[in-house]
Amino acid sequence: MSESEQSLSKRITAPFTVEQVYYLNKYQSLDSVHPFTCIRQVNYEVNAKDHDLDLGGRSKLVATVNGWICPYCDYTQNWAHEFMANPASVASLELLTNPDKLKELIDRINSDEITP
Numbered sequence: 001m002s003e004s005e006q007s008l009s010k011r012i013t014a015p016f017t018v019e020q021v022y023y024l025n026k027y028q029s030l031d032s033v034h035p036f037t038c039i040r041q042v043n044y045e046v047n048a049k050d051h052d053l054d055l056g057g058r059s060k061l062v063a064t065v066n067g068w069i070c071p072y073c074d075y076t077q078n079w080a081h082e083f084m085a086n087p088a089s090v091a092s093l094e095l096l097t098n099p100d101k102l103k104e105l106i107d108r109i110n111s112d113e114i115t116p
């Protein structure tokens with residue numbers, strides 16, 4: 001396994017810090033990634049009746065200090081990938097999904113407002 005693959009597979013476990021909860025939920029809201037979803041919905045015709053089918057029949061998990069919860073059932077999960085709570089990687093992913101913000105940043109760099 002390469003070094004970058006290792007860091008991709010690194011996990012954090014609950015209890016999460018308040019900062020981690022903030023970034024995990026921010027990660028869940030990005031359009032460019034596949035968020036964590038409730039596993040009860042693998043067979044969703046049977047199991048997802050009470051779930052908000054907002055993601056092709058899946059419901060996004062919500063991060064709390066005590067771990068992930070499903071807003072629609074009692075499913076919980078106690079781990080996340082480390083990069084999902086990393087401020088720098090979440091900020092980069094956010095830029096990728098927001099072309100206007102990215103253009104604004106490039107313009108500011110080009111105008112010497114920001115020195116790389």
Ligand SMILES: [Zn+2]
Nearest residue numbers: 038040070073
């Ligand atoms: Zn659920």
